[in-house]
Amino acid sequence: MPAAQFDVRVVENRALTGGYFVLEFEAARPVPIAAARPGQFVMLRGDWGRELLNPRAFSILHAPDDRHFSILAKVYGRGTARMAALAPGDPMTATAPLGVGFPAARAGVTQLLVAGGVGLPPLHLQARVAAREVGPRSVELLYGGRNRDDLVLLEDFARWGVQTHLATEDGSVGARGYVTVALRERIELARARGEVIELLSCGPTPMLRAVREIGLAAARPTYLCLEENMACGFGACLGCAVPVHGPKPYRYCCSDGPVFDAREVRW
Amino acid sequence: MPAAQFDVRVVENRALTGGYFVLEFEAARPVPIAAARPGQFVMLRGDWGRELLNPRAFSILHAPDDRHFSILAKVYGRGTARMAALAPGDPMTATAPLGVGFPAARAGVTQLLVAGGVGLPPLHLQARVAAREVGPRSVELLYGGRNRDDLVLLEDFARWGVQTHLATEDGSVGARGYVTVALRERIELARARGEVIELLSCGPTPMLRAVREIGLAAARPTYLCLEENMACGFGACLGCAVPVHGPKPYRYCCSDGPVFDAREVRW
Amino acid sequence: MNMHESTDANSRAVELNCSFGHLPLKTPLLAASGCFAYAEPFAQFVDLRLLGGISTKGISPLPRHGNPLPRICETASGMLNSIGLENVGVDAFLRDKLPLLRELGVSVWVNFFGTDFETYIECARALGGADGIDVLEMNISCPNIKKGGIEFGTVPEVAHRLTRACVDVTDTPIVVKLSPNAGDIVGMAAAVKEAGACGVSLINTITGMAIDVRRRRPRIATTYGGLSGPAIKPIGLRMVHQVARALPGFPICGMGGILSGEDALEYLMAGAHCVQVGTACFAEPGAIVRITEELRGLMGELNIATVADAIGCLEALPPEVEYRAPR
Amino acid sequence: MNMHESTDANSRAVELNCSFGHLPLKTPLLAASGCFAYAEPFAQFVDLRLLGGISTKGISPLPRHGNPLPRICETASGMLNSIGLENVGVDAFLRDKLPLLRELGVSVWVNFFGTDFETYIECARALGGADGIDVLEMNISCPNIKKGGIEFGTVPEVAHRLTRACVDVTDTPIVVKLSPNAGDIVGMAAAVKEAGACGVSLINTITGMAIDVRRRRPRIATTYGGLSGPAIKPIGLRMVHQVARALPGFPICGMGGILSGEDALEYLMAGAHCVQVGTACFAEPGAIVRITEELRGLMGELNIATVADAIGCLEALPPEVEYRAPR
Numbered sequence A, B: 001m002p003a004a005q006f007d008v009r010v011v012e013n014r015a016l017t018g019g020y021f022v023l024e025f026e027a028a029r030p031v032p033i034a035a036a037r038p039g040q041f042v043m044l045r046g047d048w049g050r051e052l053l054n055p056r057a058f059s060i061l062h063a064p065d066d067r068h069f070s071i072l073a074k075v076y077g078r079g080t081a082r083m084a085a086l087a088p089g090d091p092m093t094a095t096a097p098l099g100v101g102f103p104a105a106r107a108g109v110t111q112l113l114v115a116g117g118v119g120l121p122p123l124h125l126q127a128r129v130a131a132r133e134v135g136p137r138s139v140e141l142l143y144g145g146r147n148r149d150d151l152v153l154l155e156d157f158a159r160w161g162v163q164t165h166l167a168t169e170d171g172s173v174g175a176r177g178y179v180t181v182a183l184r185e186r187i188e189l190a191r192a193r194g195e196v197i198e199l200l201s202c203g204p205t206p207m208l209r210a211v212r213e214i215g216l217a218a219a220r221p222t223y224l225c226l227e228e229n230m231a232c233g234f235g236a237c238l239g240c241a242v243p244v245h246g247p248k249p250y251r252y253c254c255s256d257g258p259v260f261d262a263r264e265v266r267w
Numbered sequence C, D: 001m002n003m004h005e006s007t008d009a010n011s012r013a014v015e016l017n018c019s020f021g022h023l024p025l026k027t028p029l030l031a032a033s034g035c036f037a038y039a040e041p042f043a044q045f046v047d048l049r050l051l052g053g054i055s056t057k058g059i060s061p062l063p064r065h066g067n068p069l070p071r072i073c074e075t076a077s078g079m080l081n082s083i084g085l086e087n088v089g090v091d092a093f094l095r096d097k098l099p100l101l102r103e104l105g106v107s108v109w110v111n112f113f114g115t116d117f118e119t120y121i122e123c124a125r126a127l128g129g130a131d132g133i134d135v136l137e138m139n140i141s142c143p144n145i146k147k148g149g150i151e152f153g154t155v156p157e158v159a160h161r162l163t164r165a166c167v168d169v170t171d172t173p174i175v176v177k178l179s180p181n182a183g184d185i186v187g188m189a190a191a192v193k194e195a196g197a198c199g200v201s202l203i204n205t206i207t208g209m210a211i212d213v214r215r216r217r218p219r220i221a222t223t224y225g226g227l228s229g230p231a232i233k234p235i236g237l238r239m240v241h242q243v244a245r246a247l248p249g250f251p252i253c254g255m256g257g258i259l260s261g262e263d264a265l266e267y268l269m270a271g272a273h274c275v276q277v278g279t280a281c282f283a284e285p286g287a288i289v290r291i292t293e294e295l296r297g298l299m300g301e302l303n304i305a306t307v308a309d310a311i312g313c314l315e316a317l318p319p320e321v322e323y324r325a326p327r
């Protein structure tokens, strides 16, 4: 599925708790985005003049049809700061859909979706699609944050009937501590039950490293959605190298990933 | 009167004909701007990030009190394009009042205010002050543009009782042709009447060059409000040199001017 | 005076056909090396036949895997990269990549480099023999390879010897891509011209650095990277102008920070015969096609009928009225 | 990880007192030469005693009138200037300008230059004798003076001789301001160190150019001007880091594109002992005071108690897990 570059306009900028916001966009023309897989992403750039040259990568949160999509973001630096201030009607340019997403949910396997921070969107989309196509029990969300405000869009999972395991560092909701504690417990449970599981994770790099080790130690299929600095998003700059084991020492976050098999990642 | 650097917010952005717009600002604190002389200017910079480093110079159109002032502008390049899009509440930073303005109107002298394009503001302010302090007949406006839409804020001059001579290149209002034709006629008339006159001019450089020659040829005091590229506006960068005759080959548009005696200017 | 609209009538009359020395170009706008890969990733976004030409990612005799990450970061109006000249190597290039390029009907510039004299020559020989390559663009300014590389790009005598050695092994015209890190860009250009280069490309990236103060680390794994983008345009323009003035008629391919038709025209006026667009292609894969249309429109507006009319047409500012100090 | 708030408690504990070689500084933030005139125009906007120091507009033995206009233009994240080293000359400086500076209680750096060996020496001697000058900052990188000037700033041996000659005629410490146009910045720094300079300032502006395509003219009357501002920060940082690594302990005053406390800290971490802020002062006359407070806040947040702790504290990135190619 080739990607396209196209103009979009903001339809809505919805503030959530914890500084998160959801941006909904409308494309100026139909684009092949509705079929985007969870983990695939869009490169977005605003009317930023010459100071900020490069577009920013955002996982596709949802693309209901070939003219609409949304993302979930949080202010990190200069680009996201400008995006947080966007209002309906404001223009951006987009390149999408890019990258290779997570393996699809399927009957007989429980996918444990381990999310942290702005890593939620691909797993949110994975849950949405899985609930619809395979059934809500094919996925479970394990979701960690610093506090209650960090955990957003939970109502969607409830609506889809997807089970959630929450963890906060301050204990304000769910288990106190890191989400990886919940993950270990869930893997134990699966082992005890003889359940077939896979790990799908997206979030801050320290969390992904931990998930990777847990997944490898438990010898369970583990997929990580990685973030690297990107200039292009479609394999042109070779900037987004990911160190891997394999025939070559690097593969590319944007075109070979962002989802990689944990065994492959050279961490 | 020392200048100050201060924060301002847009109170109103009023579109006029011909692409001109008036921006009204409110300062965050009282600043010594109400006493600004016509020709004095303000350096303005918006929230422009690192791409556009330098502030832009604008003549003070009006400063009713020590918290408020307005400017008249037109889109020229990147900075003014961003300013045209400003909305009430938007912040900028200002440095003002800067420079040396026009000589004040006084009884017994008729000041001919020769304006073109964005050169109107200092002469508009000169007329406002003169009408109030000396009487509306102490000044007359000679104002040229390409067409009717280029001539703005005429209603103010009417209100103050200041006589106006208009000229447009397409003849859509006033005399057809350049304002300098009207100027020559007015000087002739003054000569015939034995009237004491001075020329005060601000506008595009070709116009100023013509006004300078006319004024020098007629041996009438002639003051030109010049524009030069400015980085600072207060005598620090030495970027805004104006070639002059005199003890030194250059003086500074921002601190010695922007108003210069036409005899001094080395054109 | 800015922000003019282009007049359609005038721009239809504009002719973008041009030439770089003896080499014909459909337009003066090429894709810059390292910023267009081997063109494939762009095919989904634009009609590649609309380009004037494509300079490939730099090719070395053997495949290279590139540098550790992070490899790129953004700076004010620019970016740093330290890709490490990763490439598929000559053999894979000729086998897997060249065929697509050859079919496009645009000027194919194969950027290449070695790590020492022998590998440079080896590369020039291997590529020079291949069909469908219009120019060998010899990159002597690899800020990101460690071994000795610096001298090739900064010492005129060394550049001369290297160029001569490569020119000797192939009939394909060699354009030498110069480094802005050289203290004397004119000396470098003169040296490679003398050695038989058919032109020069300038500028490559400028060595730079950025620091993440929170982590107390460089933002690029190799500490230094190459700066590209609008930030360096004034430097690129200056170097093009210096070389154009010093070596009249010697073909120059200008680059550095081109984002618009106006930027491209600045380079032509400074004396470039054609230009390359690099960093702009990342944010906007269709950038070169847009820039081509902008250039056409702007030339029409300014009544510049052909690219040749634009090249080096810069005039000096009129002198000031003379100052006489008062006695 | 960006956009942190500073914690007030930490930043109160931060000590900005520092030193440049033997020279004490109240803060590491100085005003850059040519961007602060002789300080007077700034007195209306800020309390000048809050600065770490002030480097004056470059002084020559005789007054200079500067270049024709236009002298400045804006570029992406930068500006070009060709002021032409206009200044009041040594005599008027000592008589009219130095007294104000002396009273401020900040470090006074007098930037100076000549047009040949003799005038450099003459200038150093005349200024060196004066009371209230802490540093003579010798500008050997005048992109805007024609005569010979280039060699002083780009050939290490010439810079060595010039520095030695000036050091010999004064007891006031001489800091040599280097040009980024030099191909070998480390060689230049080593040469002037060897010649007795007590430190180096880097970087001066980079020669650049911009073209007004509508008028077909350069945007600067002298065609070329000096590029400053955030655009050049990556280059300034790289050069500071290179010199700091090559000449450990040798005092460096870093500059180029500093607009924020974070920018200043980048320079310190790269190895600068103090920094100068130039272009930023034009848009915001109070920039240095703001940057000082930002630096204090940021150091507090990062638990860097003193400037000395920040200097050169950059660490390399941890190595990657080793790759083993499959057999």
Ligand SMILES: Cc1cc2nc3c(=O)[nH]c(=O)nc-3n(C[C@H](O)[C@H](O)[C@H](O)COP(=O)(O)OP(=O)(O)OC[C@H]3O[C@@H](n4cnc5c(N)ncnc54)[C@H](O)[C@@H]3O)c2cc1C
Pocket (backbone or CB within 6 Å): A041, A054, A055, A056, A057, A058, A059, A060, A071, A072, A073, A074, A075, A076, A077, A078, A079, A080, A081, A118, A121, A226, A227, A228, A229, A230, A253, A258, C073, C074, D002
């Ligand atoms: C495949 C992918 C998917 C992503 N999905 C999301 C998402 O759904 N929601 C969200 O909020 N964020 C997401 N990110 C991270 C997001 O791209 C960065 O937070 C954003 O680029 C930061 O930009 P900035 O201008 O605010 O920060 P700045 O610090 O100004 O960014 C400067 C530069 O660094 C790069 N950069 C900085 N941080 C990152 C990062 N963490 N990852 C990649 N590049 C970075 C930017 O691309 C930019 O070029 C994703 C990143 C990747 C690679």
Ligand SMILES: Cc1cc2nc3c(=O)[nH]c(=O)nc-3n(C[C@H](O)[C@H](O)[C@H](O)COP(=O)(O)OP(=O)(O)OC[C@H]3O[C@@H](n4cnc5c(N)ncnc54)[C@H](O)[C@@H]3O)c2cc1C
Pocket (backbone or CB within 6 Å): B041, B054, B055, B056, B057, B058, B059, B060, B071, B072, B073, B074, B075, B076, B077, B078, B079, B080, B081, B118, B121, B226, B227, B228, B229, B230, B231, B253, B258, C002, D073, D074
């Ligand atoms: C004393 C003075 C008073 C002025 N008063 C007014 C006014 O009342 N209304 C108005 O609309 N304009 C006025 N101008 C002109 C105004 O400053 C420029 O139009 C404006 O700077 C253009 O900025 P830009 O970003 O749109 O253009 P750009 O082309 O992006 O500007 C780039 C740079 O060039 C400089 N520059 C460009 N054009 C001019 C110019 N004509 N004069 C000076 N610097 C320029 C800018 O300062 C900036 O640094 C005045 C200029 C001066 C010097």
Ligand SMILES: Cc1cc2nc3c(=O)[nH]c(=O)nc-3n(C[C@H](O)[C@H](O)[C@H](O)COP(=O)(O)O)c2cc1C
Pocket (backbone or CB within 6 Å): A237, C032, C033, C034, C035, C056, C057, C058, C081, C083, C085, C111, C139, C177, C203, C204, C205, C227, C228, C229, C230, C232, C255, C256, C257, C258, C276, C277, C278, C279, C280
């Ligand atoms: C990511 C990246 C990779 C590059 N790789 C090469 C290369 O392999 N060979 C080369 O000669 N130049 C390379 N360059 C330099 C560009 O071709 C060009 O000279 C430079 O980026 C300036 O142009 P720009 O500002 O339009 O990007 C690379 C530049 C970038 C940004």
Ligand SMILES: Cc1cc2nc3c(=O)[nH]c(=O)nc-3n(C[C@H](O)[C@H](O)[C@H](O)COP(=O)(O)O)c2cc1C
Pocket (backbone or CB within 6 Å): B237, D032, D033, D034, D035, D056, D057, D058, D081, D083, D085, D111, D139, D177, D203, D204, D205, D227, D228, D229, D230, D232, D255, D256, D257, D258, D276, D277, D278, D279, D280
């Ligand atoms: C308008 C202007 C004038 C300058 N004049 C001098 C000078 O007289 N002597 C000097 O050594 N450097 C001079 N410089 C260079 C600055 O001191 C400084 O090295 C350079 O601008 C980089 O810093 P910045 O990016 O913070 O401006 C000048 C810079 C500018 C912008």
Ligand code: FES
Pocket (backbone or CB within 6 Å): A229, A230, A231, A232, A233, A234, A235, A236, A237, A238, A239, A240, A241, A252, A253, A254, A255
């Ligand atoms: S972001 Fe450019 S290759 Fe991946």
Ligand code: FES
Pocket (backbone or CB within 6 Å): B229, B230, B231, B232, B233, B234, B235, B236, B237, B238, B239, B240, B241, B252, B253, B254, B255
């Ligand atoms: S604008 Fe800086 S001195 Fe006039």
